[in-house]
Amino acid sequence: MSAYLEDTIAAISTPVGFAGIGIVRMTGLKSFYIIDKIFKSKAKAFESYEDKKIIYGHIINPKDGIVIDEVLVSKMISPNTYTREDVVEINCHGGIIPVKNILNLLVDCGARLAEPGEFTKRAFLNGRIDLAQAEAVIDIINSKTNKSLNISMKQLGGSISRTISEIRDSILEMLAHIEASIDYPEYDIEDVSYDLILDKTKSTVEKVEQLIYNAENGRLIREGVNTAIIGKPNVGKSSLLNALIGESRAIVTEIAGTTRDTIEEYINIEGIPLKIIDTAGIRETENIIEKMGIEKTVQILEQSDLVLLMLDGSLELEEQDIALLELVKDKKAIIVVNKADKDSIVSVDNIAKTYDKEVVEISATQELGIDILKKTILDLISAKGFEIESFEIISNIRHINLLQQSLICLKSVINTIDISMPLEIISIDLKEAWNLLGEITGDTIHENLIDQIFKNFCIGK
Ligand SMILES: Nc1nc2c(c(=O)[nH]1)N(C=O)[C@@H](CNc1ccc(C(=O)N[C@@H](CCC(=O)O)C(=O)O)cc1)CN2
Ligand SMILES: Nc1nc2c(ncn2[C@@H]2O[C@H](COP(=O)(O)OP(=O)(O)OP(=O)(O)O)[C@@H](O)[C@H]2O)c(=O)[nH]1
Numbered sequence: 293m294s295a296y297l298e299d300t301i302a303a304i305s306t307p308v309g310f311a312g313i314g315i316v317r318m319t320g321l322k323s324f325y326i327i328d329k330i331f332k333s334k335a336k337a338f339e340s341y342e343d344k345k346i347i348y349g350h351i352i353n354p355k356d357g358i359v360i361d362e363v364l365v366s367k368m369i370s371p372n373t374y375t376r377e378d379v380v381e382i383n384c385h386g387g388i389i390p391v392k393n394i395l396n397l398l399v400d401c402g403a404r405l406a407e408p409g410e411f412t413k414r415a416f417l418n419g420r421i422d423l424a425q426a427e428a429v430i431d432i433i434n435s436k437t438n439k440s441l442n443i444s445m446k447q448l449g450g451s452i453s454r455t456i457s458e459i460r461d462s463i464l465e466m467l468a469h470i471e472a473s474i475d476y477p478e479y480d481i482e483d484v485s486y487d488l489i490l491d492k493t494k495s496t497v498e499k500v501e502q503l504i505y506n507a508e509n510g511r512l513i514r515e516g517v518n519t520a521i522i523g524k525p526n527v528g529k530s531s532l533l534n535a536l537i538g539e540s541r542a543i544v545t546e547i548a549g550t551t552r553d554t555i556e557e558y559i560n561i562e563g564i565p566l567k568i569i570d571t572a573g574i575r576e577t578e579n580i581i582e583k584m585g586i587e588k589t590v591q592i593l594e595q596s597d598l599v600l601l602m603l604d605g606s607l608e609l610e611e612q613d614i615a616l617l618e619l620v621k622d623k624k625a626i627i628v629v630n631k632a633d634k635d636s637i638v639s640v641d642n643i644a645k646t647y648d649k650e651v652v653e654i655s656a657t658q659e660l661g662i663d664i665l666k667k668t669i670l671d672l673i674s675a676k677g678f679e680i681e682s683f684e685i686i687s688n689i690r691h692i693n694l695l696q697q698s699l700i701c702l703k704s705v706i707n708t709i710d711i712s713m714p715l716e717i718i719s720i721d722l723k724e725a726w727n728l729l730g731e732i733t734g735d736t737i738h739e740n741l742i743d744q745i746f747k748n749f750c751i752g753k
């Protein structure tokens with residue numbers, strides 16, 4: 293055990309503020325020794341209580357005998373605990389003072405303040421969970437919709453590790469095979485080896501590619517689809533934002549150039565979070581403030597996953613409309629023709645044909661066509677009917693990067709076989725892919741990186 297794990301650590305695990313109860317948590321070798329000094333229950337010594345018992349009593353400052361709080365204390369005996377160490381949880385009164393006083397007392401009695409994520413880090417270092425499971429814990433805390441929570445819960449159960457282990461095992465088999473043919477060249481198994489390894493690598497590439505593909509959906513579900521509403525001034529962009537979120541968030545006027553800065557709102561379409569960004573109308577302009585808004589729109593366009601390009605259906609298309617249609621040509625975009633409550637001038641069919649994009653007619657102010665627009669959005673981001681139960685969804689950006697790097701190595705294996713390089717060369721790439729995938733689960737990872745990962749947790753987790 294590292295010296296680091298020998299410390300007994302403590303932290304407040306609930307939000308500090310106006311609340312019914314607060315929990316101060318402690319883990320480590322000295323947990324029971326420390327709690328015994330400050331906790332008084334009916335006659336019994338702390339040591340005599342059984343595992344997973346909650347005990348009523350008082351926290352008392354041993355220096356002056358002053359009662360600090362009336363509490364319930366949970367006792368959890370190593371190794372069947374969250375951290376695999378002895379754990380004590382003090383359920384005290386909520387608010388700021390009781391929890392802080394108790395934490396201070398624990399520190400006075402020999403505990404050290406826990407760093408962010410240190411409890412979960414211990415669960416990992418002591419082998420209860422792997423790294424991907426530990427990272428799922430933080431994703432659970434950060435989840436914004438039930439769908440993203442479901443993904444993280446599945447990962448907490450070890451789904452990533454099972455998927456990745458399978459892939460790593462098949463890579464390991466290939467490595468063993470190569471080793472054997474290098475060690476016993478007299479068996480002349482090289483030709484067989486090339487075919488076998490080529491087949492196996494190809495199927496591994498497919499699996500990794502599938503995971504990366506699913507991950508894209510995972511990211512959208514977790515972080516939300518960045519959706520920008522763009523269009524010439526006065527077409528009704530802010531009105532659409534309001535219609536989508538169902539309230540008057542953005543200022544709407546008949547004056548072109550009303551929206552000067554961008555406005556962001558989250559909406560939820562069948563569990564998929566959309567971050568909708570209302571932008572300033574785009575046109576050639578002399579007005580400097582407006583111009584800044586427009587530059588921002590172009591930037592936003594670059595960062596968006598989806599664009600809603602809005603046209604005013606009651607007016608002839610202008611040069612600026614055409615320019616915008618050209619601008620979104622290579623983007624995931626829906627053309628929204630607004631003001632359908634008025635006589636229509638713009639030909640929807642023509643636009644659909646010319647620009648090869650979905651075109652939806654709506655009236656933002658009359659709230660016509662909004663449901664069809666939502667359905668079109670879901671179809672386009674191909675997230676509708678996306679059954680997360682039937683896929684392994686890797687959503688963590690660190691994991692996705694590692695998958696992508698390992699994919700490069702695996703593809704290089706195929707390339708190496710194509711040009712008939714010796715087997716030794718192949719095994720270098722295979723080994724690298726195996727190592728990279730191991731970093732996802734924490735099997736092959738450096739200590740610095742582990743520290744980095746747990747720093748993103750909150751204190752007390
Ligand atoms: N009060 C409290 N609530 C909490 C937590 C906690 O630590 N304390 N958790 C913290 O995130 C979550 C629950 N997660 C937990 C996961 C594993 C174990 C645990 O003790 N596992 C042991 C024993 C299992 C058993 O008895 O069957 C083990 O796996 O060996 C505890 C909590 C959410 N709620
Ligand atoms: N008849 C009709 N008028 C609409 C509709 N949608 C918006 N309008 C009107 O069009 C005008 C401009 O609407 P906004 O939502 O402010 O337009 P915008 O695109 O955000 O404009 P800027 O922020 O100036 O770029 C307002 O007077 C709205 O009431 C619609 O569906 N039908």
Ligand SMILES: [Mg+2]
Nearest residue numbers: 529530550551
């Ligand atoms: Mg506006």
